[in-house]
Amino acid sequence: MFCAHINPTTRKEQSVKEHLHSVSKMSMEYGAKISLGATAELIGMLHDMGKQTDKFNSYIHYSATNPSDKSLRGSIDHSTAGAKFIYDNFYHTKDPYQKFTAQLISLAICSHHGGLIDCLDLNGMDRFTDRMNKDKDFLYEEALSNYRLEFSEMKHLNDLFNKSKEEIKAILTKVNKIDGSAKFGQFAAGMLEKYLFSCVIDADRYDTYLFMEGKESKQNIDKSDLWNELADVLEVKLKSYPKSGKIDLLREEVSIACKNFGENKTGIYQLAVPTGGGKTLSSLRYALQHAKKFNKERVFYIIPFTTIIDQNAKDIKDILGREDIILEHHSNLVVDNDQEEYKLLTERWDSPIVLTTMVQFLDTLFSGGTQGVRRMHNLTNSIIIFDEIQAIPIKCINMFNSAINFLSNICNATIILCTATQPLLSTTEMPLKLSENPNIIPDMHEKFEQFKRVNLIDKRTTEGYSAASLKDFVLDTMERVESVLIIVNTKNTAKEVFNELKKANADLPPEKQYAVFHLSTGMCPSHRMKILKEMRTKLGHERVICISTQLIEAGVNISFGSAIRSLAGLDSIAQAAGRCNRHGETTCSDVYIVNIEGESVNRLVDIKEGQECTRRVLDEFKENPKSFDHDLLSPKAMNQYYQYYFHNRSAEMNYTLAKPNDDKSMYDLLSGNKEAFNAFNSRNGYKSELMLRQAFKTAGSNFQVIDQNTTGVIVPYGRGKTLITLINGACNLSELKEYLKEAQQFSVNLFETDKRKLEEIGGIVGLKDGAIFAIRDGFYEDDVGVTFENAPMEFYNY
Incomplete structure (x- = not known):
């Protein structure tokens, strides 16, 4: 028997044969979700063929008895053998579907230890073919011979491959119907590779985890019963909410429209609701209705800031009363390094309701290694709600659009783009393919007028406000209201203004003193929630001032008498305004735009570009307010802002790589890899025959959702x-x-x-x-x- 793993506690051994059977079964289940069952099963059956050698057997036993000696870790290549088996037997053919299928499978198998490799690297070197033809420390013949002895299913492998070819052919036909361009087709082929890779990585890691911990696989939840139960709980809860004021009634209209829209088929839709319109509960109501109707697997909330997860998760848990089925995934606390045992702990996204960040979502699709990608297959047949979609990084837009088109059309995911400020994603070079009649709320313009609760007032000065003069402006505003929220662009500015306000507060007479709060991304979720809770208890009863960075401006259910926003993108300003007079406590409140002296945003490119476009809109509004319906927060104003913003930054939307490779884009690396293809052709005097040319590893190691890791x-x-x-x-x-x-x-x-x-x-x-x-x-x-x-x-x- 060849050994795959040894349980460190019981010393029980798992054979390679047992492991391959378990992984192929799980992998097949994951692949079958998009009609790739045979393909994923085949990858699972072959992924650890290289462990069928005496050398690996000795290594695994030595490592079990000498756990502190890590010197041999990664020294034996066990991931190429299965890939080479497919390559040798099926790749060399004139049939393009067979060749493509063989490369897809071989690539997933040979990459399962360290992450998807480059097919062509940036210099046009053919890394895939090199890997398939390597001869050092490989022991392919021994592994294959032992595999044949232990497995009687060699004919089954041929049958699986033939089925696999037909599966891939059918998928490619569907891809062509989404968008017939070669650019999207190549990108979708890369997504297909990542999907299959996700199936085998998750199956491999999960089976290993279960064996090492002596556990049984979790029982599947009956999702049909669950969605019915949760939908009933939500309906009862919604009936208990007050419906007396104008805002309450408007929110109910939005909520009912969302529930009714849940009857529509899987697709890509927009939920454009003014800030304070009750998006979270309305989108949940939609999701549960849609999940019931179409038997969906999961509901994902993808959120731009970790702060919104805190509140949204709490709201959803409180309403549904089922903390056990809700996962909050803020960040990866396990570093993606060589320590295999800790890689087993990477979050899988297998809960029925998952709340996570845009960073984690994009990392799952585009980062390298094996940590994030294992979650990808769990996006299948799900409902993915993007809260505050306008916060998507500009450089990721075309990759995001193409990935969403793939997830919806190939993986049967329903996509909901939520925001009060819808960006123009369907107008870019690689456009988002919205469904027919995509707006969940059809009378959007009318709704925005009805929800109007604030006046946006331009209070910029020539010099800009210092921390001291901003403090004076805040205190002057506090003469007219009981609470003020100040949102600035940097943590340093927030700290300076916070300190000024604390000092000033001490000098005020007792009746004018206020509770002063500071919120920062340097605080953990539990800490922020505690501050928000304390603030809510004081608002409406005491004088309150809060100074924060933009973390509070989206999705945080809190209401101030007035707000002051440091100049930023008009979408951010609109979100900030949503924290003021949120429940229509007064007829209309004032939100001020200010410019702050010395608030350096030169390295915060998104904010800097947003400021420029907002300045244009503010200046045009002064000249002709009628063209914006006399409201800086109207859909017309926002549309104008996005036209400027997207036009100014259209060249960035394919994700330009950092120097010295700033002549290349991430989108190209993950699709045709044109520069590398040309480099290969020039060097060799003939064209590369690779069906997949992507530089997966290079793209993955360079991908960062935000500019700093x-x-x-x-x-x-x-x-x-x-x-x-x-x-x-x-x-x-x-x-x-x-x-x-x-x-x-x-x-x-x-x-x-x-x-x-x-x-x-x-x-x-x-x-x-x-x-x-x-x-x-x-x-x-x-x-x-x-x-x-x-x-x-x-x-x-x-």
Whole structure:
């Protein structure tokens, strides 16, 4: 018997044969969701053929008895053998469907250990063919011979391949109907590869996890019963809500329209509702109705900021009363490194309702390695609700559009784009293919007029406001209202204004003093929720001022008497306005636009470009307010803003790579890889015959949703302190998985520069041999969250 894994506790061995059967079965189930059952099964059956050698058998036994010796890890190539079997037997043909199918399968198998490899790299070198023809440390003949002895299904492999070819042919026909262009066809072929890769990676990791932990696979939930139960609970809850005021009645109209729209077939739709229009519950009502009607697997909420997850998850859990079926996935707390045992803990997105960020969603589709991609297949036959879709990074737009077209048309996912400020995604070079009659709320313009609760007032000055003069403006505004929200563009500005307001507050007579709050992305979700809860209890009863970065401006259910927004994109300003007079407490409240002296946004390109386009709209509004329906927040104003913004940035939408490769785009790397194709042809004097040319590895390692990489770290706030100790103590993988899930509430995402800064001053500690990071005590404060100042030199030993 050749051994695949050894349980560290029981010393029980799992044979390669057992592992391959389990993985192929699971992989087949995942592939079958988009009619690729045979293809995914074949990949599963062959992915670990390379473990059928004496050398690997010796290695696995040595590693089990010497767990601290990591020197041999990754030294034996066990992932090429199965790929070469397909390559040798099926790739060399004139039949394009057979050749394409063979490359798809071989590529998924040979890449399953470290992530999808480049087919052609940036220099036009054929990495795929090189990998298939490698001869060092490979032991292919031995692996194949032993595989044949242990498996009697060799004919079954041929039959599976023939079925697989027909499956792929049918999928490509569907792809061609979505968009007949070669560019989209090649991109979709890459998505198909990633989907198959997702099936085998998740099956492989999950089967290994179950064996190593001595667990049984989770029982599948009857989704039909679940959706009916949840829909009934939601309907009862909605009936109990007040419907007395104008805003209440308008929200109910939106909610009913969403429920009725749930009867429409799978597609790509828009939910354009003014801020404060009750999007979260209305979209949930839609989702449950649609899931019931069309037997959907999951509901995803994809959210731009982790702060909105905090509130939306709490709202949904409170209403549905089923915390057990809802997953909040803020960040990856396990680093994607060589430590195989911790890779088993990567979040799978297998809960019925998943709330996660746009960063995690895009990483799942486009990042390299094996960590994020394992989740992709769970997007199939789901409802994916994008909350505040306008926050999508401009560089990702064409990749996002094409991926969504693939997910909807090939993976049967229903897509809902939610926002008060719909970007023009169907007008780009690679347009989003909206369904016929895509608007869930048909009388959008009328609804925006009915929901009007604020006046947007341009208060920019020639010099701009200093922190001190902004403080004066805030206090002057507080003479007319009981609460003010100030939203600025940078954490430093927020801190400066917060300190000015704290000082000024101390000098005021007691009757004019206010509660002053500060919100920052340097705070963990649990901390932010505590501050928001405290603020809500005081609003309407005490004088309140809150200073925040943009994290509060989308999706946070809170209402102030007035708001002040530092100049930004008009979409951001509209979102900020949604935190003012949210429930129609007064007839109309004032929201002010200000410009802040010294607020440097040169490195915040999205904000800087948004500011320029907003300036144009503000100046045009002064000249001719009638053309914007006398309202800076009208759909006409927003449409004009997006026309400027998308026109100015259209060249960026394919994701230009960083220097020295800024003549190439990520979209091209993941589709035709034209430059590399031409380089190959020039060097060799003939054309590459590869069907898939994508530079998957290069694209994956260069892909960043935001321009700086971030790392999820656990902070010593509240229960976070205990979790840090528990995680770094003696715990098995099951316990660690539970601790990490809970730690999402006590984590922050650090930019690479901030992480390095903290490392230099001893503010970060590595847990589990550096697979997980935590902030040390003394580097986290109640006012600001993570801090780099006044940290003590003596630390707790975690």
